[in-house]
C-alpha cells in the first residue's frame with residue numbers, strides 16, 4: 001500500500017538517469033521520497049524482457065513506474081505487468097516532447113487528446129488495484145493553457161484519476177528540442193495552483209524548476225506535493241533535507257559517510273552480478289557539488305570507474321578528496 005503522503009515529495013522520472021542504481025542512491029538520501037522509474041513504453045514491456053525492464057530493489061520503496069503509450073489495451077497489459085512486479089503506482093507519461101515519443105503519438109502530444117488519455121487511464125485502472133496517475137504539462141503548442149488544462153484535468157479525472165503531476169510549462173512539439181522544452185517555455189506555477197483551487201478533491205503535484213526542498217515546499221504550500229528532477233540529479237545532497245523538512249522525521253538526516261559506505265557495499269554486490277562500476281558511479285558524481293574537493297571526486301570517479309576491474313575502492317579513493325585521507329587509505 002502506498003503511504004498516504006508519499007506524493008509530498010518525489011523525484012521525477014528521467015530517461016537514462018533514474019535507473020535502478022540511481023534510485024538506490026537517492027533512497028540512501030531520503031527514506032520517504034517517492035521514486036519514479038525512467039519511462040518504459042508499453043510496447044517494450046509487452047514485446048521485450050519485462051522482467052529485466054521492471055526489475056528493482058525492494059529498498060527502493062515507495063517506487064512508481066512510468067509508462068509511455070497511447071493504446072488503452074497495451075497500456076492495460078503493461079500496467080498489469082508492472083503491478084505484478086510490485087510497483088506501488090502506475091504513472092502515464094503525458095509530458096515528454098521528444099521526436100521518438102511524438103512519432104508514437106504519445107507523451108506530450110496526448111495533451112491534445114484528453115478523451116484518449118482518460119480511456120488509457122480507465123483501461124489501466126480496471127486491471128490494477130494500485131493507483132494510476134498522470135504526469136502532464138500545462139499545455140502544448142498553441143493551446144490556451146488557462147482553458148485547455150482545466151478541461152484536460154476534468155476529463156481525465158473522470159476516468160478516474162486522482163493524482164496529477166503537472167510540469168508547469170508548455171511543451172512546444174515543433175521547433176524545440178526536449179532539452180529546450182525544459183527551459184524555454186515559461187513556468188506558470190499559478191496555473192497549477194488554480195487547478196488545485198478548482199479541484200480540491202484531486203491530488204495536484206507541482207513539477208518544474210524547483211531547486212531544493214525549501215523552494216519546493218514554498219511553491220507547493222497550497223498543493224499536495226512537489227517533484228524535483230534535475231536538481232535532485234545534479235545536486236543530490238538537496239535530498240538530505242527531505243525526510244526532516246517534508247515528512248517531519250526529525251533526526252533522519254543522512255550522513256555522507258554512511259551514504260558512501262552503502263554505495264560501496266551496493267557496488268560490490270552489483271559488480272558481482274556483472275554490472276560495471278561506472279553504471280553506478282555516474283549517478284553519484286554530483287554528491288559533493290559545491291564543496292571543496294568536488295572536482296577531484298568527480299574526476300577520480302569519471303576516470304577510474306570505467307577501467308577494467310574497477311571496484312568499490314574507487315569510490316573510497318574519490319571520497320578522500322572531500323572527506324580526508326582516511327577515506328582514501
Ligand SMILES: Cc1cc2nc3c(=O)[nH]c(=O)nc-3n(C[C@H](O)[C@H](O)[C@H](O)COP(=O)(O)O)c2cc1C
Pocket residue numbers: 012013014015016017038039066093094095096135167182207208209210227228229230231
Ligand atoms: C534527462 C531527463 C530525462 C527525462 N525523462 C523523462 C521521462 O522519462 N518521463 C517524464 O515524464 N519526464 C521526463 N523528464 C522530465 C522530468 O521528469 C521533469 O518533468 C522535468 O525535468 C522538469 O522538472 P525539473 O525542472 O525539476 O527538472 C526528463 C528530464 C530530464 C532532464
